[in-house]
Amino acid sequence: MIAIKTEKLRKEYKDLVAVDDLDLEIYEGELFALLGVNGAGKTTTISMLTGLTEPDGGDALVFGHSILREMNEIKSFIDISMQETAVARKLTVDENIEFYAELNGLDKETIKRVKNEIYESFGLKIVANKQAAKLSGGWQRKLSIALSLVTNPKILFLDEPTLGLDVIARRELWKTIKGLKGKMTVVLTTHYMEEAEALSDRIGVMKDGKLLFVGIKEEMFEKTKKTNVEDAFIEIVGGGEINA
Amino acid sequence: MRDFFRRTGVLTKRNLKEIARDPLSLIFMIALPLIMEVMFYYIFHDLTEQFAINVLAPGIVVFSQSFLTLFTGLLISVDRSTSFLKRLYVSKARSHEFIFGYLFALLPISVLQSVLFFVVGGLIDSSFWSFKMILGIAGGVMSSLLFIGLGILFGSLCNEKSIGGVSSIIITGQSVLSGMWFPTEGMSEGFLTVMKIMPFKNATMLVSNLVNGFENVLPDVIFPLIIVAAYTFVAFAAAIAVFKRKMKSK
Numbered sequence: 293m294i295a296i297k298t299e300k301l302r303k304e305y306k307d308l309v310a311v312d313d314l315d316l317e318i319y320e321g322e323l324f325a326l327l328g329v330n331g332a333g334k335t336t337t338i339s340m341l342t343g344l345t346e347p348d349g350g351d352a353l354v355f356g357h358s359i360l361r362e363m364n365e366i367k368s369f370i371d372i373s374m375q376e377t378a379v380a381r382k383l384t385v386d387e388n389i390e391f392y393a394e395l396n397g398l399d400k401e402t403i404k405r406v407k408n409e410i411y412e413s414f415g416l417k418i419v420a421n422k423q424a425a426k427l428s429g430g431w432q433r434k435l436s437i438a439l440s441l442v443t444n445p446k447i448l449f450l451d452e453p454t455l456g457l458d459v460i461a462r463r464e465l466w467k468t469i470k471g472l473k474g475k476m477t478v479v480l481t482t483h484y485m486e487e488a489e490a491l492s493d494r495i496g497v498m499k500d501g502k503l504l505f506v507g508i509k510e511e512m513f514e515k516t517k518k519t520n521v522e523d524a525f526i527e528i529v530g531g532g533e534i535n536a
Numbered sequence: 537m538r539d540f541f542r543r544t545g546v547l548t549k550r551n552l553k554e555i556a557r558d559p560l561s562l563i564f565m566i567a568l569p570l571i572m573e574v575m576f577y578y579i580f581h582d583l584t585e586q587f588a589i590n591v592l593a594p595g596i597v598v599f600s601q602s603f604l605t606l607f608t609g610l611l612i613s614v615d616r617s618t619s620f621l622k623r624l625y626v627s628k629a630r631s632h633e634f635i636f637g638y639l640f641a642l643l644p645i646s647v648l649q650s651v652l653f654f655v656v657g658g659l660i661d662s663s664f665w666s667f668k669m670i671l672g673i674a675g676g677v678m679s680s681l682l683f684i685g686l687g688i689l690f691g692s693l694c695n696e697k698s699i700g701g702v703s704s705i706i707i708t709g710q711s712v713l714s715g716m717w718f719p720t721e722g723m724s725e726g727f728l729t730v731m732k733i734m735p736f737k738n739a740t741m742l743v744s745n746l747v748n749g750f751e752n753v754l755p756d757v758i759f760p761l762i763i764v765a766a767y768t769f770v771a772f773a774a775a776i777a778v779f780k781r782k783m784k785s786k
Contacts, residue, residue, distance in 0.1 A: 343626065364628065367626060367627065367628050368628065370626070372623065373623075376619040377618060378618060378619040381554070381614070381618065382558065387550075387553070391550050394542075395543055395629060396628070440623075
């Protein structure tokens with residue numbers, strides 16, 4: 293089943309076309325990595341799909357709901373983890389989870405269960421009573437991602453989830469993200485090619501708002517005659533349009 | 537409607553915790569005005585009527601409220617800069633629920649300010665005790681709406697680096713244009729006119745006349761109330777418009 297289908301989705305900022313008539317399909321349950329250099333249009337695409345930015349043209353269907361007309365319905369089954377850490381700084385880890393769960397209308401029993409699940413999968417139990425502002429960058433990022441799972445979304449958008457993390461913290465997060473595979477549809481944007489290689493089921497490559505490639509890793513290697521995602525990516529964004 | 541109350545309540549609780557756990561906000565909103573009230577009374581009350589407790593206490597109440605602008609603005613600008621607000625925008629919460637969440641979190645602090653500075657006034661000079669304190673607290677709530685509205689507006693417009701500078705305009709305005717620190721007799725007509733049309737002196741007059749009693753309700757209470765309410769309305773209308781625009785970038 294198709295989870296997301298964009299139809300000529302477009303966003304312009306003055307003279308710049310940030311997303312250029314994007315046609316893309318993302319399937320239910322897959323982990324889709326959207327790659328591109330800075331300014332490629334990845335974050336703008338995610339912003340439009342999550343209702344943070346209004347498109348200038350086209351539409352997208354998220355589980356059949358239009359982002360132009362049914363964003364409120366869409367909001368009930370999506371969530372996002374931003375590039376930047378997005379937590380309530382003066383609340384404890386426990387209070388952050390509770391706050392986000394209550395805001396989204398979860399009942400007390402569910403909140404209790406969700407907390408336990410999050411503590412277990414993210415290892416946050418040991419810092420549960422610490423204020424978020426007093427945690428290290430790695431722990432804050434973990435909490436930020438954990439919050440996006442509180443509502444058990446059908447689609448999770450992870451925008452540069454490991455940006456600025458050290459290699460150990462990044463690998464730990466990979467493990468957590470891998471654990472989400474099959475449970476929900478995950479759309480991941482990243483600058484780290486090895487991250488896309490390790491985690492994704494399919495890869496999309498954007499440049500200047502256009503989708504240059506979409507397919508599985510093996511197709512990417514075959515098209516570019518390369519043996520890893522990083523070299524293949526460089527070949528695609530540097531070597532012109534390659535159709536999947 | 538049920539969702540509105542639930543989400544607004546959750547946002548209010550979170551905002552109140554954020555402010556209450558910031559020692560700087562408590563120092564500036566509570567401790568500093570308290571020290572000023574006690575210190576200025578004991579140093580100056582024999583020298584000038586300006587620092588008699590019935591003049592000083594209401595002045596301190598409104599002066600302390602000007603810091604509500606700073607700390608409301610700071611909370612919102614930090615929420616924006618850390619993408620915390622963006623995350624919440626993806627939830628079903630609406631812009632007016634966010635604004636009520638900030639407003640309702642700050643209102644108890646403004647009530648605490650009024651109660652504390654009036655009670656301390658009564659302890660310093662027992663002749664200040666009066667049931668009219670309740671009216672003064674009600675007036676304080678009215679004037680605090682203005683400063684909270686300005687805080688929401690500035691917090692939606694400014695980043696966390698510029699919010700201090702912009703808010704200090706309001707704090708300075710309240711200090712200079714309220715007439716609380718110096719007598720206004722003998723000032724130039726132009727300066728007095730500016731004071732009359734700005735909300736600062738009117739907010740101070742409103743609280744002062746309510747807590748001390750008034751002779752004529754129209755010039756002493758209604759006119760200052762109308763001016764403060766008009767500025768409050770404009771501040772909130774602008775805050776809602778800016779906040780909504782920031783929620784959904786075009």
